Amino acid sequence: MADVPSDAPQHCPGTASEQAGKTSACQGCPNQNLCSSGATKAPDPAIEEIAEKMLTVKHKILVLSGKGGVGKSTFSAHLAHALASDSTKEVALLDVDICGPSIPRIMGLEGEQVHQSGSGWSPVYVEDNLAVMSIGFLLSSPDDAVIWRGPKKNGMIKQFLRDVDWGDLDYLIVDTPPGTSDEHLSIIQYLSSAHIDGAVIVTTPQEVSLQDVRKEIRFCQKVQLPIIGVVENMSGFVCPKCKNTSQIFPPTTGGAERMCEEMNLTLLGRVPLDPRIGKSCDEGKSFLTEFPDSPAAAAYHTIVQSIQAYCLSHVTREESAG
DSSP: OTTSOTTOOTTOOOTTSTTTTTSGGGTTOTTHHHHHTTGGGSOOHHHHHHHHHGGGEEEEEEEEOSSTTSSHHHHHHHHHHHHHTSTTOOEEEEEOOSSSOOHHHHTTOTTOOOEEETTEEEOEEEETTEEEEEGGGGSSSTTOOOOOOHHHHHHHHHHHHHHBOOOSEEEEEEEOOSSSSHHHHHHHHHTTTSOOOEEEEEEOSSHHHHHHHHHHHHHHHHTTOOEEEEEEEEEEEEOTTTOOEEOSSOOTTOHHHHHHHHHTOOEEEEEEEOHHHHHHHHTTOOHHHHOTTSHHHHHHHHHHHHHHHHHHHHHHHHHHHO
C-alpha cells in the first residue's frame, strides 16, 4: 500500500484511511497522533510542487506494460533517441524502475553519476538535447540490489520529479517497471496536476503477454490515464537474407491487433524481432543510428510519428478546452 509509512506496525490501515490512527494496530505507532489528527489525509504538497516544476515540460509520456521482458525499456530508449534526432527538440528519459534500472546500460551511461547543483540534481546527458535520470546513477555498482519497500520507492520517484533540474523540455519519457503497483500509482499521483499526455503500452504477440497487458490497460482506465496506443514488440523475425518473416512468438489469439480491436485502442505499430537491437542495447548504442534502413528502424519511426501526432492533437484539444 502506497500510503503505509516504512516504520508502520503490522496491519496499518494506511495514512489516508478513515481509520488511520484509530485502530488497535495503531497503538504505539510513532505516527498515531499525526494520523488521528487527519493531517495525513490532506493532499501531498509535493503534487503542486511537481506541477510547478513540470510547467516547463510540454509533453509527458509513460511507457507501460503489465508484463516483464517485453522490451519496454528498449522501446523507451529508442523512443527518446528518435525524438531527440530532431535537434530542435529537448528530450529527457526518466527511469522509475527502481529495482531493475536498465536504462543507464541501454543508453551507454553506465558508471555515470548524478551531480548536485543550486537548482537540483543534474541529469546525465547522452546528447546535448537528450537527458537521462535513473537510480542506477546513484548506486556504487551496477550489481547493487535496491531492497526497498514501497514508501522509499515513492520518495525516490518524488525526488526525480521535483528535485531534478529538467529545464525546458519538449518530451519527458517515463520508463516504468512491469505491473500496476507502487511506482505506477506514485508517478500518476505526482503528475496528476501536470497534464500527462498519455501512456504507450508495450506487448509481445503471444497470449501470455497480452493477459498481463490487458490488466495494465484496465489500470489506465481506472486511474483515468489516457492511452496513446499499443506497440507490439518482437513481432515476427525478418530474415536478413531471404526477407521472409517467421513468427517467433506466434499470436495465437490474434496478437495486439485483435486486442486493440476488442478494447477500442490504437495499434501504433509492430516492431520486428532483430538480434541487433539487443546487441545495440548491450553496447549502449542507438540501434536507429546504427541500422537506419532496417525494418525495425522503419517501424520505430512510424510509431514515433504517430506518438508525435497524438501529442500535437492533445495540445490542440487542451487549448480548445481552455
